[in-house]
Amino acid sequence: MGKIIAVTNQKGGVGKTTSSINIAASLAATRRKILLVDLDPQGNASSGCGIEKDDLQSHMLDVLLGEVSATDAIMKVEQSGFDILPTCSELAAAEAHLLEMPDKESRLKIALQPVVEKYDYVFIDCPPSLSILTVNGLVAAKSVMIPMQCEYYALEGLSALLQTIEQITEYANPELKIEGILRTMYDPRNRLALEVSAKLHEHFEEKVYRTAIPRNVRLAEAPSYGLPALLYDKLSAGAKAYLALAGEMIRRDEVAAGSAA
Template sequence: MSKIYAITNQKGGVGKTTTCVNLAASLVATKKRVLLVDLDPQGNATMGSGIDKNELEESVYDVLLGEAKLLDVLQHSESGGYDVLPANGDLTAAEVRLLELSEKETRLRSALKEAQARYDFILIDCPPSLNMLTVNALSACQSVIIPMQCEYYALEGLSALMQTIQQITEVLNPKLAIEGILRTMHDPRNSLTVDVSAQLTEYFGDKVYRTCIPRNVRLAEAPSFGQPALAYDNQSKGAIAYLALAGEILRRDEAHIKQLANTNAQ
């Protein structure tokens, strides 16, 4: 069974899509089978994976509405080596259409069931807002990865997201947990970055990933070529940082499995 992560933050511009695309490619580099689910109407994760959102005949929109099977809609990212459930502007209409349907909060969860045995990891790129698409992502996943910049307003947004996760846990997905906080666009020379980083570590402890994603020109350039940074420039600081993040996630996953095995053996 695959591990499903929603990569989300209600604040925009914090590196959600960058993280989704580059973490997917980095996990593939460690020989893992990965599915990236683009749940943002902007379709940036789709384009950043080398798939033209304007040429799609079917997308995640059709899957959510029950008009297409997930496995029939999947595309393969040649540059990243992972599969993509793509999105485009059609997804904007899903918000209204879903309200008319039964089980509107768990449509993605149901759709992913047919794909879980095929993948080790499923990463969901969420839109930068709390809407029915984000609710579907949080209902479908086991854990949440929260990318955030180390700045004052980011802390305010994080507080709102924590409340959302708590509500989803109580109503739709009791197993939902925060997997980790990822510091993005990190500049250790900035005193505010250092202060906010210290506050995050104090509050969340080991939930804060040791890996920080630096500001990096190659990370910013890669999407315009439809490539993860690992394919665009595998020696760039951004590509190396996401490889380190993948390694950290895998080590945590292994430690969690061992812990469960020890608990069951007692």
């Protein structure tokens, strides 16, 4: 049964999409079966995988409205070796419509149920908001990965996100856990980054991934070629960091499975 992870942070531009695509590609390179779900109307995960959003036959909006099954909307990202449930910009306009529907918070969860067992990991790339779409992501997920930049306002934003997660656990998804905190665009020479990083460790302890993702121009360039960094420049610091992170995630899961057995 696939492990469903919502990649979320209501702060914009912290590396949610970059992390979703590159973790998906790195885990796929270790032969794990991966589904990437693009829940952001910006559609950056879809375009970053080389998908022409305007040419899609079916996409996330149809799936949330119950008009198309997830199976029919899912596409293969051939080169990268994982699957994607793509989105298009119409999803933004559909948010209000979604609010009037029955099961408005669990439409993604219901839609993903028939496909989850085909995958080892499902990553949901959430939009930068705490909107009904993000709530759908948090209700569908088993856990939350929070990418963040170690800067001054990051911790303030984090407490709003933690409150939302707590609310979701209270009324909709009691099993929702924090999967991990991922430091992105990280520069250990920056004193503030070190301070914020120390605070994160104090508060979240082992939930903070040991692997931090450095700022690396290849990570920013790769999406314009529709590729993950691993295929664009596999020797780049960015590609290596996401491979290391995938290894860390697998080891964590093996340890957790071992202690549960």
